[in-house]
Amino acid sequence: MSDKPKIAFYWCASCGGCEESIVDLAEDILEVAQAVDIVFWPVAMDFKRKDVEAMPDGAILATLVNGSIRTSEQEEMAHLLRRKSQILIAYGSCAHTGGVPSLANQFTREEILRYVYEEAPSVVNENRVRPQPRHGHNGTAVTLPEFRGLVRSLDQVVEVDYYLPGCPPTPKLLKQAVLTLLSGNLPPKGTVLAPDTAQCDQCPRKETKPVDLKITEFKRPHWTQIDPEKCFLAQGIICMGPATRSGCEAQCIRGNMPCTGCFGPTTRVRDQGAKILSALASSVNAREPEDIEKIMDGIVDPVGTFYRYSLAKSLLRAKVTR
Amino acid sequence: MEDRPVSDKLSTSVQWEPIIVAFFCNWCTYTAADLAGVARMGYDPNVRVIRVMCSGRVDPQFVLDAFAHGADGVLIGGCHPGDCHYVEGNYKTLRRYHLLRRLLRDLGIEEQRLRLEWIAASEGEKVSKTINEMVEQVRALGPLRLSRRFKEWDAELASLEAEAQSEEVVAHV
Ligand code: SF4
Ligand code: SF4
Ligand code: FES
Numbered sequence: 001m002s003d004k005p006k007i008a009f010y011w012c013a014s015c016g017g018c019e020e021s022i023v024d025l026a027e028d029i030l031e032v033a034q035a036v037d038i039v040f041w042p043v044a045m046d047f048k049r050k051d052v053e054a055m056p057d058g059a060i061l062a063t064l065v066n067g068s069i070r071t072s073e074q075e076e077m078a079h080l081l082r083r084k085s086q087i088l089i090a091y092g093s094c095a096h097t098g099g100v101p102s103l104a105n106q107f108t109r110e111e112i113l114r115y116v117y118e119e120a121p122s123v124v125n126e127n128r129v130r131p132q133p134r135h136g137h138n139g140t141a142v143t144l145p146e147f148r149g150l151v152r153s154l155d156q157v158v159e160v161d162y163y164l165p166g167c168p169p170t171p172k173l174l175k176q177a178v179l180t181l182l183s184g185n186l187p188p189k190g191t192v193l194a195p196d197t198a199q200c201d202q203c204p205r206k207e208t209k210p211v212d213l214k215i216t217e218f219k220r221p222h223w224t225q226i227d228p229e230k231c232f233l234a235q236g237i238i239c240m241g242p243a244t245r246s247g248c249e250a251q252c253i254r255g256n257m258p259c260t261g262c263f264g265p266t267t268r269v270r271d272q273g274a275k276i277l278s279a280l281a282s283s284v285n286a287r288e289p290e291d292i293e294k295i296m297d298g299i300v301d302p303v304g305t306f307y308r309y310s311l312a313k314s315l316l317r318a319k320v321t322r
Numbered sequence: 323m324e325d326r327p328v329s330d331k332l333s334t335s336v337q338w339e340p341i342i343v344a345f346f347c348n349w350c351t352y353t354a355a356d357l358a359g360v361a362r363m364g365y366d367p368n369v370r371v372i373r374v375m376c377s378g379r380v381d382p383q384f385v386l387d388a389f390a391h392g393a394d395g396v397l398i399g400g401c402h403p404g405d406c407h408y409v410e411g412n413y414k415t416l417r418r419y420h421l422l423r424r425l426l427r428d429l430g431i432e433e434q435r436l437r438l439e440w441i442a443a444s445e446g447e448k449v450s451k452t453i454n455e456m457v458e459q460v461r462a463l464g465p466l467r468l469s470r471r472f473k474e475w476d477a478e479l480a481s482l483e484a485e486a487q488s489e490e491v492v493a494h495v
Contacts, residue, residue: 277418320468
């Protein structure tokens with residue numbers, strides 16, 4: 001194998017969208033592929049775990065891991081890739097902040113398994129069989145990974161050097177990140193490789209966002225005729241822009257949908273959900289408890305809306321009494 | 323904000339005592355708490371008072387952080403409606419409190435663990451009454467002690483390390 005820098009990609013609890021975004025580099029992927037050797041990429045290339053195990057520690061320049069961590073096998077792979085890589089990058093919302101999968105932290109393991117294997121309308125399982133982590137068969141033991149009690153971000157399991165945010169990250173940010181890695185001119189450890197400003201700053205609709213929003217009603221986007229020019233919050237539609245990092249080039253907003261927060265918070269915010277809660281509540285136009293409650297009724301699912309991509313990394317991490 | 327489990331020393335003692343973190347506005351409730359002290363109106367020692375310049379300064383992140391670091395309850399004290407030195411601060415607090423209470427309920431934290439009270443500088447008695455009442459309510463609910471729960475949740479991570487050392491990991495081909 002050549003002495004070009006080695007790069008690896010891996011996926012944990014993910015939907016495949018992040019893998020797709022790597023392919024979305026399109027012709028730029030050739031430029032990247034010319035500059036590096038891709039030594040491990042299960043979704044696209046036939047290398048196995050044992051090939052990684054055979055490498056000396058630190059042999060890989062950078063590994064980009066997408067997906068959150070739910071099983072013991074994903075933990076093992078995270079530890080293995082951490083050991084083999086000089087730089088470990090959490091790629092995408094799930095690895096960065098827990099992502100959509102971490103909304104499962106509102107339920108116990110038992111509730112999830114019961115629903116999936118017994119109660120879901122599409123399931124037929126009269127004997128209520130569930131997969132077991134260990135099973136003896138003809139004198140050999142077969143095993144399955146453990147399903148953990150919580151979904152975690154990558155950095156809740158191993159040390160992470162950098163983060164590429166987004167659901168998924170944009171090809172532009174990925175290309176920039178790879179070029180930065182190859183330049184050797186590395187940003188401080190822990191950096192999120194996207195601008196450290198709020199979405200509102202780079203929003204094409206920012207001129208239409210009033211200083212004082214005076215929200216009188218929260219409307220749901222799918223039940224609303226959305227004005228394609230006006231700030232979503234000014235229309236009473238929840239937009240995560242004020243609590244979300246920019247860098248996606250306002251893709252959703254340009255598609256006439258509000259930001260749902262996939263880039264996570266800026267460095268000045270510790271808990272993205274609490275931040276948007278604060279911004280929204282301050283902007284509500286009511287002073288009496290009953291009026292306030294009536295307006296808040298319009299926020300049907302606060303956890304799912306405010307922490308859509310970040311429950312694992314929120315201050316409370318989960319529903320605390322599961 | 324550093325991850326310092328402030329309560330652990332206290333919460334591992336034999337008898338659990340509720341810990342209430344109280345954010346008091348400098349202009350009203352904090353002064354009232356002082357007054358209560360001077361007038362020797364006792365209140366339960368379970369409360370840790372943090373002075374803020376206005377109840378509107380209480381970022382919901384502070385509340386979550388207090389819970390995450392071991393608080394069993396959080397109390398916010400501000401000026402009566404119309405009396406806020408920054409005019410709108412306490413109205414913002416009121417709205418955030420209503421939404422935060424909903425969020426906390428969905429995340430498994432009971433409503434009585436978060437309380438908002440308007441207490442003027444002269445109302446020393448209301449400070450001690452509010453605190454004592456809240457301590458009793460939270461005591462009845464039992465410990466929240468999230469810093470300890472987080473450790474319990476993460477015990478499953480340590481088990482992997484132990485397992486990896488005790489047996490060859492079955493080869494995944
Ligand atoms: S709230 Fe949303 S729509 Fe309004 S300026 Fe911010 S990002 Fe743009
Ligand atoms: S607008 Fe918001 S949700 Fe959409 S891609 Fe950008 S950061 Fe993600
Ligand atoms: S100054 Fe007391 S609540 Fe604003």
